[in-house]
Amino acid sequence: METVRRGTFYNRSLERALQILNAFDTESQSLGLGQLSDILKLSRPTIFRLCSTLQEYGFLIQDQESKRYSLGMRLLELGSIVLDSFSLRAVASPHLSRLQMNLGKTIFLGILERDELLYIDKREAPESRITFTAHIGARRRPYWGMLGPVLMAYLPDEEIERLLQKSPLILATKKSITENDKFIEWLRQVRDQGFVIDVETTLEGITGVAAPVRSFSGKVVAAVGAAFISTSVDSKGLKKVIKETVAAALNISRELGYSDRIERPIPL
Template sequence: MPRNIQSLERAAAMLRLLAGGERRLGLSDIASALGLAKATAHGILRTLQHEGFVEQDPASGRYQLGAELLRLGTTYLDVHELRARALVWTDDLARSGGEAVYLGVLHQQGVLVVHHVFRPDDSRQVLEVGAMQPLHSTALGKVLAAYDPVAHSELVEAEREPFTARTPTELDDVERAVEATRAQGYATDVEETWDGVAAVAAPVFDRRRLAVGAVGITGAVERVCEGGEVRPELVAAVRDCARSVSRDLGSGPF
């Protein structure tokens, strides 16, 4: 049986200790409670603090859980609820639109695909749950950048790789696309990420009216577009799906 990594076990025990009991604990309290030398406890705390999992009160020197740990926990809950609420609506969207449907969330300067419904035909397809998509060129990414300030900051700072001749890489061009997304309530990607592929996506909001994800349709340009633009009925279907998921998450009318 493989051995556990002792330093990780100690860090986990430290986080559990800070999660219960008093709000803040001093170095001596933490070391004593876990049976560690002060130097060992301080080294682990320093690493956790550097990663944002622990914060130190500058006045008292005591430690408490950090915002990064709380953010990760909230994200875990949000993503699982988002997927659960979206299952029925994304299946309906794939059937009505005749194309593959993707549900994405912000993750590490990109879009993480957390749910994928295959195109409803007999063609061979590969499940892309867990795949990453760029923010600057995909419909899902533009939506997140338009409605999530954190995603927008990531978009500005991230490297904007050219995938096709139509990929927007200059910041001014990307910002115009983000502004257009906010104005119309949806985003499109017509051969900006993959040659011959087009997509349309809309934002999903939670009960706090925060954008927690984006849902969209992706398919061959000749099926998704007419006259170089995404077909209006697909835009409407995607927006209806996004509204339905948002309502199930407790968002008010919009």
């Protein structure tokens, strides 16, 4: 039931669910139904219904023997996303600015979050002849643009297939890849070479170059890319964009703790 409280829309059931989560701390890592009922001053049937819903979505787990609840892995997953995003942006920020200054192109930083490409940082090119609609916080299909293929290329095959089933490839331009087999083969090429050159598959007349950013464990956690008008860069200029973008992604990765003993040379 929604009521108005302090000038905002207020949901009592949601509040109670959040109170259940907040009842857990380092001193109370597992709680029984009766304990939660006493803490929240709510009936056991109400607590049970709320806990069952939270358990269904992974926010709580229940020990089958003791019947006590504890916080679920979904909270850890969400917390790691927040932590990674904040630390990632802080680490990447100077490198993105430097990359933008070196190339004079629009620079993006993105991650995969909730099965979508999420833009978490951006540097506009000065005096750019085109304005990109993608902004910080914007979401796109997981394969979108230059960042999406990089982020998808390093996923397990079954995860790639799941994402393509959930978000089928669409025809955005005459150069868009709309067949799953061809797209997956392209992802393999991206993974092998360590970067992507996206030539007008999403926007007419726009090319993008992107490279993966890795965490200390070696997992690809983000992608950094440069976008520009296709006709503004010749073959020599494209080589520079690739070299600078891959170098920026590698430098960000190193600051995140990544160390590649068999390091692929930066393309010349």
